[in-house]
Amino acid sequence: MSKKRIIYEGKAKILYEGPEPGTLIQYFKDDATAFNAQKRAVLDGKGVLNNRISEFMMTRLSAVGIPTHFIRRLNMREQLVKKVDIIPLEVVVRNVAAGTLSKRLGIEEGQVLPRPMVEFYLKDDALGDPLVTEEHIAAFGWATAQEYEDLISLSLRVNDFMSGLFAAVGIRLVDFKLEFGRYYEGDNEIPRILLADEISPDSCRLWDFETGDKLDKDRFRRDLGGVTEAYAEVARRLGILKESGETDNVVSFNGGK
Numbered sequence: 292m293s294k295k296r297i298i299y300e301g302k303a304k305i306l307y308e309g310p311e312p313g314t315l316i317q318y319f320k321d322d323a324t325a326f327n328a329q330k331r332a333v334l335d336g337k338g339v340l341n342n343r344i345s346e347f348m349m350t351r352l353s354a355v356g357i358p359t360h361f362i363r364r365l366n367m368r369e370q371l372v373k374k375v376d377i378i379p380l381e382v383v384v385r386n387v388a389a390g391t392l393s394k395r396l397g398i399e400e401g402q403v404l405p406r407p408m409v410e411f412y413l414k415d416d417a418l419g420d421p422l423v424t425e426e427h428i429a430a431f432g433w434a435t436a437q438e439y440e441d442l443i444s445l446s447l448r449v450n451d452f453m454s455g456l457f458a459a460v461g462i463r464l465v466d467f468k469l470e471f472g473r474y475y476e477g478d479n480e481i482p483r484i485l486l487a488d489e490i491s492p493d494s495c496r497l498w499d500f501e502t503g504d505k506l507d508k509d510r511f512r513r514d515l516g517g518v519t520e521a522y523a524e525v526a527r528r529l530g531i532l533k534e535s536g537e538t539d540n541v542v543s544f545n546g547g548k
């Protein structure tokens with residue numbers, strides 16, 4: 292583990308001071324939490340898998356023009372990123388009804404939505420990350436009108452790209468959460484918006500297209516078992532893990548699903 296100064300320790304990651312100004316090291320822990328951290332566990336190897344899967348997603352998203360914080364992966368559990376001022380909103384994109392959408396509105400889980408939906412939640416654990424409207428975001432200054440538009444269009448672009456990427460390996464992208472941050476470059480007063488945090492089975496709902504099997508954190512939330520095995524299956528299908536279930540010296544699991 293890094294000997295650097297800890298800037299922040301969250302539920303799933305630790306942020307360390309980076310080697311150059313304006314950078315951070317993101318360390319991926321094995322800790323899993325759900326229901327606002329009321330449910331907790333340590334899942335061996337989860338951090339290694341999320342580091343790799345997030346690297347894969349961020350790299351491919353930058354290749355299609357989505358600006359991200361990702362610079363490079365440093366080792367099994369750490370990646371170097373640009374330090375941003377996180378916009379205090381979680382942006383959720385949904386293609387299929389599940390989770391809180393189903394609960395809140397009584398929409399049957401699994402119903403394909405007529406079009407992708409973008410929702411905003413205030414990043415505030417003490418309040419349980421409440422759903423907020425455009426009106427709240429503008430009135431309380433959580434994002435400017437331009438940033439709000441940018442968050443929606445960037446998130447929909449991410450959705451289009453990732454839906455295709457997962458579909459190609461037999462996985463349905465049901466929904467996911469993104470975080471964005473402001474990055475101040477040079478003398479520019481207007482910051483660039485970068486995609487930050489992580490994209491992994493912790494922050495996405497991923498269902499096998501054929502069987503409907505859950506390959507994401509719902510396995511933990513709903514006590515379905517086989518959590519890291521499911522994450523490893525996602526990595527394997529994306530070509531990150533070798534068929535044998537081993538990465539190049541990264542981690543090994545006993546078998547697949």
Ligand code: ADP
Nearest residue numbers: 301302303304360372373374375377470487488
């Ligand atoms: P939580 O804070 O919800 O417990 P994590 O354990 O994943 O979540 O902690 C990671 C924290 O780092 C999050 O609060 C996230 O907003 C923040 N973060 C992610 N990427 C960056 C970045 N590039 N610069 C600054 N903060 C970041």
Ligand code: UDP
Nearest residue numbers: 383389390391392466467468493494495496
């Ligand atoms: N999500 C997340 N972090 C959160 C809340 C949600 O990564 O703090 C992800 C979640 O994994 C799912 C999507 O956002 O892919 C939508 O989650 P939902 O609103 O259904 O809430 P949940 O059921 O996760 O509480």
